[in-house]
Amino acid sequence: MQLNVRKMRLFDHENIHSSDDRDEYEKDYARLIQSPAFRRLQGKSQVFGAGSGDYYRTRLTHSLEVSQIAREVARKLGKSYAFLAKKEHPGLMLDPEVVECASLAHDLGHPPFGHKGEEVLNELLQADCGLKYEGNAQNYRILMFLEKRAGSDSGLDLTAAVLLAINKYPFCIEDPGKLKGVYSMEWEGIQSLRQKWGMPEGCATLEAQLMDLCDDIAYSTHDIEDGIRAGKIQMNTNLFEDDRLVANVMQEIENDPGNEVMRWDEVDLKQMVKQALHHYLQQWESIYVECGREPSRTRREMKARWVRKFVSGVGIIDDPATGWKRVTFIRDGVQDMELLRTMEILKKLAWVTLIKDFRVQRLHKRSEIIITRLWDSFKDPDMGRLILPPDWLESYERQKGKWRWERMVSDYIAGMTDAYAEKVYAEFYASGSGTKWGSLYDRD
Numbered sequence: 001m002q003l004n005v006r007k008m009r010l011f012d013h014e015n016i017h018s019s020d021d022r023d024e025y026e027k028d029y030a031r032l033i034q035s036p037a038f039r040r041l042q043g044k045s046q047v048f049g050a051g052s053g054d055y056y057r058t059r060l061t062h063s064l065e066v067s068q069i070a071r072e073v074a075r076k077l078g079k080s081y082a083f084l085a086k087k088e089h090p091g092l093m094l095d096p097e098v099v100e101c102a103s104l105a106h107d108l109g110h111p112p113f114g115h116k117g118e119e120v121l122n123e124l125l126q127a128d129c130g131l132k133y134e135g136n137a138q139n140y141r142i143l144m145f146l147e148k149r150a151g152s153d154s155g156l157d158l159t160a161a162v163l164l165a166i167n168k169y170p171f172c173i174e175d176p177g178k179l180k181g182v183y184s185m186e187w188e189g190i191q192s193l194r195q196k197w198g199m200p201e202g203c204a205t206l207e208a209q210l211m212d213l214c215d216d217i218a219y220s221t222h223d224i225e226d227g228i229r230a231g232k233i234q235m236n237t238n239l240f241e242d243d244r245l246v247a248n249v250m251q252e253i254e255n256d257p258g259n260e261v262m263r264w265d266e267v268d269l270k271q272m273v274k275q276a277l278h279h280y281l282q283q284w285e286s287i288y289v290e291c292g293r294e295p296s297r298t299r300r301e302m303k304a305r306w307v308r309k310f311v312s313g314v315g316i317i318d319d320p321a322t323g324w325k326r327v328t329f330i331r332d333g334v335q336d337m338e339l340l341r342t343m344e345i346l347k348k349l350a351w352v353t354l355i356k357d358f359r360v361q362r363l364h365k366r367s368e369i370i371i372t373r374l375w376d377s378f379k380d381p382d383m384g385r386l387i388l389p390p391d392w393l394e395s396y397e398r399q400k401g402k403w404r405w406e407r408m409v410s411d412y413i414a415g416m417t418d419a420y421a422e423k424v425y426a427e428f429y430a431s432g433s434g435t436k437w438g439s440l441y442d443r444d
């Protein structure tokens, strides 16, 4: 019975493969891996611009790393927690295949140029028409409406378990006070699934929580690895004794007062930052010697050890505040605050050394200019109708007024890779010898 609730699909009208013997999650995996939205992640920035170096992460390689980590952790937890085997509640189960699919899909909604693109598109939409743009909400536009699969016009029509495992923020984003969530049109479907499952309000499934934590494990470690490779973080120095760096990290923490892991009223903030950096770096010297003083091997080994350390800390506890369960780092049956803080401080370290680096900031400035000019070019329906690809217009017309024009334009811009956004921008605005005209044979 519960399995059916987990494997049900929202639309499921015409399944051309209904006679095949694949498991429902195998179908989800195939639909995701073979979707154009998934392929386009290869051209979307993680931190450095996609295409700025073959070794740096893109949203695609990041999503693959998250899915590998999340799948393994789900299997491991499945063996350690007896309640998971009882399958008493569909939201309190951990299927490795489900977290794998959710991880592959969790960043589909990112526009070109990563978080900066998301911020700019949101500001433009809000200022011009009062709509919001948010990457997690956009995941559902893509999965439920924009992607097509053989035999259906209604998105990828994934199983309920996978859809809810992507839902980190189980809210309607258009409700007052919500910065993240699901747009109202898609929230209807997600909410109906949550009700069928009996999900408590505001709580995410265990699978969504695990995907979220594994996303953090992946990027907090690989961003540092990318940063060392780019020469922005010097690991062979005693980072925790670098007063300016420690002060910058402290400043970022103070700028993020809502972060519950960082309750610095409870601890000495400076001490906490120094301790976490010390904790992180402890093994650096010995790994360096073990790896024959080879920087690239040392970097990889350090990253691998930290992923293993974080992974081995993942557990499930009761959450007295909600009566639901919580996936987090645990030690001796309680939340491991030291490990949680170390991870948060790694994120801040990446922030102050990489994201605030002037070259990355120039990339952000450029992406702001490009996205703003693209928005200005397409937002007016009279002009937009002349310059949008015909299949986008046809999809829009088929909705017979259910979609607002601005939502469709933001879908179009958000779907672009970094390079494609650059190309369309150059078609409109570059002059002289720098002009790059689109070829007649390019697919838009």
Ligand SMILES: Nc1ccn([C@H]2C[C@H](O)[C@@H](COP(=O)(O)OP(=O)(O)OP(=O)(O)O)O2)c(=O)n1
Pocket: 046, 047, 048, 114, 115, 116, 135, 136, 180, 215, 219, 223, 355
């Ligand atoms: N202004 C920013 C913010 C973040 N990043 C990078 C750092 C990480 O590599 C990644 C984090 O992105 P996610 O979408 O995984 O972030 P969250 O999970 O924190 O965001 P959300 O809760 O919105 O999903 O993006 C960046 O380059 N520039």
